[in-house]
Every structure is written in C-alpha cells, then in structure tokens.
Amino acid sequence: xxxxxxxxxxxxxxxxxxxxxxxxxxxxxxxxxxxxxxxxxxxxxxxxxxxxxxxxxxxxxxxxxxxxxxxxxxxxxxxxxxxxxxxxxxxxxxxxxxxxxxxxxxxxxxxxxxxxxxxxxxxxxxxxxxxxxxxxxxxxxxxxxxxxxxxxxxxxxxxxxxxxxxxxxxxxxxxxxxxxxxxxxxxxxxxxxxxxxxxxxxxxxxxxxxxxxxxxxxxxxxxxxxxxxxxxxxxxxxxxxxxxxxxxxxxxxxxxxxxxxxxxxxxxxxxxxxxxxxxxxxxxxxxxxxxxxxxxxxxxxxxxxxxxxxxxxxxxxxxxxxxxxxxxxxxxxxxxxxxx
Numbered sequence: 001x002x003x004x005x006x007x008x009x010x011x012x013x014x015x016x017x018x019x020x021x022x023x024x025x026x027x028x029x030x031x032x033x034x035x036x037x038x039x040x041x042x043x044x045x046x047x048x049x050x051x052x053x054x055x056x057x058x059x060x061x062x063x064x065x066x067x068x069x070x071x072x073x074x075x076x077x078x079x080x081x082x083x084x085x086x087x088x089x090x091x092x093x094x095x096x097x098x099x100x101x102x103x104x105x106x107x108x109x110x111x112x113x114x115x116x117x118x119x120x121x122x123x124x125x126x127x128x129x130x131x132x133x134x135x136x137x138x139x140x141x142x143x144x145x146x147x148x149x150x151x152x153x154x155x156x157x158x159x160x161x162x163x164x165x166x167x168x169x170x171x172x173x174x175x176x177x178x179x180x181x182x183x184x185x186x187x188x189x190x191x192x193x194x195x196x197x198x199x200x201x202x203x204x205x206x207x208x209x210x211x212x213x214x215x216x217x218x219x220x221x222x223x224x225x226x227x228x229x230x231x232x233x234x235x236x237x238x239x240x241x242x243x244x245x246x247x248x249x250x251x252x253x254x255x256x257x258x259x260x261x262x263x264x265x266x267x268x269x270x271x272x273x274x275x276x277x278x279x280x281x282x283x284x285x286x287x288x289x290x291x292x293x294x295x296x297x298x299x300x301x302x303x304x305x306x307x308x309x310x311x312x313x314x315x316x317x318x319x320x321x322x323x324x325x326x327x328x329x330x331x332x333x334x335x336x337x338x339x340x
Contacts, residue, residue, distance in 0.1 A: 001035045002184040003074050003091070004191065007103050007115070009035075014112040015105065026051070028105040028113055029076060029089045036074070037130045043227045049087025052078045060128040065121055069096055073185045075127040077102055083123030090116070092127060094192055101192075 001009070010031065014023035017030040030118060033041055039059040042051055055062065060076075071077055071092040077100070079088040086157065090102035104116045175188050218235065 002181075002188075003036060003103075004184065004188045006032060006036050006091075007093070010113045012112060012114060023105055023112060024048075025089050025104065025106045025260075028091070028103070032076070032103075039130060047081075047086030048078065048089040048123070049080050051076075051089055051128075052080070052087075055128050059131055061131060062128060064126040065124045068097055069126075070095060071127045072129065073188060074181075075129050075265055077127045080125045087125075088123075089307070092182075094189060116141045162304065289329060317318050 010028070015027050015031050016023055017027040017034075026045065029048070029051070030041055033039060037059075040056065042056060043054045045051055045054055047077070052062075063075075073093055075092040077090050077092050081087055088104075088107055090104035090107070093101045093103055095101055095118075098120065099119070100118050101115055102118060103113065105111065105113045107116060
C-alpha cells in the first residue's frame with residue numbers, strides 16, 4: 001500500500017490502533033507504519049511528541065525543522081509541546097517552507113482522519129523519513145543448498161560469481177524500490193494538483209456567475225434587464241458622471257474657500273476703516289480744543305487753521321506775531337533768571 005492508497009482507505013473515518021483513548025493521532029501514525037512502511041513500531045509513548053526521541057534509528061532518518069526545510073510526501077511530521085501538552089504527529093502530503101498539507105487525526109480534538117492544511121510550522125520539531133529496507137538473504141540451509149543446485153554451483157569461483165549477481169540484484173531492487181516510491185510520490189502530486197486545479201476552476205466559475213448575477217441586479221435597477229453589454233455601458237456612463245461630480249465638488253470647495261478668504265479680507269478692511277474713522281474723530285476733537293486754546297491766547301476768536309498759520313508768520317493784524325510773542329516770553333524768563 002502506498003501513501004495515496006492509505007489516504008483513500010482511512011479518510012473520513014477514525015482509527016484506534018491500541019484500543020485505548022479513542023481516535024488519537026498516534027493511532028493513525030501506527031497504522032501508517034504498519035500498512036505503508038512495513039517496519040517495526042516505535043515504543044509506547046505518553047504523547048505524540050515523545051516519538052521524536054523514541055524512534056528507531058535503524059529505520060528512520062531524523063530531520064530537524066528549519067526555516068527552509070520542506071518534508072517529503074510520506075514523512076512523519078512531529079510537533080512538540082508548544083503545539084499542545086502532548087504534541088502531535090501526522091503524515092506529510094505536500095507543502096512549502098511556510099505551509100503544509102498533512103493526513104491527520106484528532107486535530108482539532110475529536111476529528112477523524114483527513115487532509116488538513118497547516119498554515120505554518122509552528123511547534124514542529126521535525127520529521128522522520130523511513131530508510132529503504134532490503135530483506136536479508138535467507139538463512140535456511142535447505143534454501144541455500146537449493147540455490148546452489150539450481151545454479152550448478154560446484155566451486156568457490158562459481159559461488160563468488162553468483163553472489164556477485166545477487167549483490168547486483170539487491171542494488172537493482174533497491175533502485176527499483178526508490179523509483180517506485182518516487183513514481184508514487186509524483187503520481188500523488190499530479191492527482192493533488194488536478195484536485196487543486198478543479199477547485200480553482202470551480203471557484204472561478206462560481207465567481208463569474210456571482211459577478212454576472214450582480215450585473216443583472218444592477219441592470220434591473222437601471223432598466224436594462226439582463227442585457228450585460230448595456231448594463232456595462234450604463235455603469236461606464238454613471239462612473240463618468242460620478243467622476244465629473246467629484247471634480248465639480250472639488251471646484252466648489254475651492255470657490256467656497258476663496259469666498260471665505262474674500263469675506264475675511266472685507267471684514268478686516270471694514271475694521272481698519274472704523275479704526276481710522278475713530279482716529280480722525282479723535283484728531284478733529286483735539287484740533288478743535290487746540291484752536292480754542294490758541295484763539296483765546298492770541299485773542300483771535302473763531303481761529304481757523306489758515307488763520308493760525310498766518311499768525312505764526314506774522315501775517316495777521318494781531319498785536320504781535322506769535323513767534324514774536326514767544327520770543328518776548330523767553331526773554332522775560334531769561335532776565336528773571338539773570339537777576340536771581
């Protein structure tokens with residue numbers, strides 16, 4: 001029995017090799033060893049993780065898990081206690097350096113035998129790869145004598161010649177066994193690829209049908225019925241209009257911003273004008289007060305700005321020009337200071 005036959009035989013059902021604890025992952029491992037590998041069983045274990053340390057080195061090569069490592073179909077994958085308190089064991093079917101599909105049981109707990117996709121190698125200690133075992137030459141004396149007689153072996157030279165042939169035959173058998181295993185592995189990969197391609201094809205068909213169904217629903221809403229070309233044309237037109245609406249909305253936002261900026265500028269200028277008006281009113285008030293004071297001092301009622309300028313230059317018919325009066329005041333002050 002090869003790996004594919006084993007999967008076909010046990011898939012969908014539970015196996016209990018030792019009649020204890022129900023359907024466990026170790027039970028599936030032991031049936032695989034018995035039915036496919038045909039080598040002695042490893043010792044009893046408490047958990048699947050213990051197979052990693054109790055396996056027989058005579059029948060398996062132990063390969064530790066690495067970031068680049070990929071098991072071969074038929075390898076026995078073993079998880080440690082980081083995956084669960086008892087670990088786990090399953091049979092590798094296919095995979096990459098990051099994901100793998102294994103024939104597994106009791107993962108999650110209570111599930112029967114089946115293919116499971118593991119999306120990482122988290123918790124994997126490594127895998128065991130069965131060595132190729134060739135049967136020993138029979139030790140029974142009668143069989144050996146029968147072989148000698150059948151091959152007319154009478155001298156040591158004849159025996160050496162036949163033994164050389166047997167040794168070559170053993171090597172040929174080993175090569176054939178390796179070839180058969182490789183053929184089975186490739187056949188299984190091809191079958192699995194066929195299944196994967198069919199699943200992808202079915203998924204694409206379902207996606208296409210769903211897409212067309214959505215288009216028909218849109219067509220009904222647009223009044224086109226099930227005319228797919230017409231629906232696509234209407235969708236294209238609506239998309240174009242939607243793009244134009246987006247552009248107009250963007251332009252409106254720009255204009256709104258410019259309008260807000262203009263309003264802010266007008267408000268600022270209005271505030272500035274109000275401030276200037278207040279300053280002008282204040283200056284006019286101060287100027288009025290100054291005119292009244294100067295008018296009283298110069299004894300010129302209703303003094304105007306032009307009259308003030310003329311008084312400063314002595315152009316008005318007052319007692320003295322303002323400049324002369326200021327000079328007299330300064331001289332008077334100096335004389336007082338001098339006398340003191």
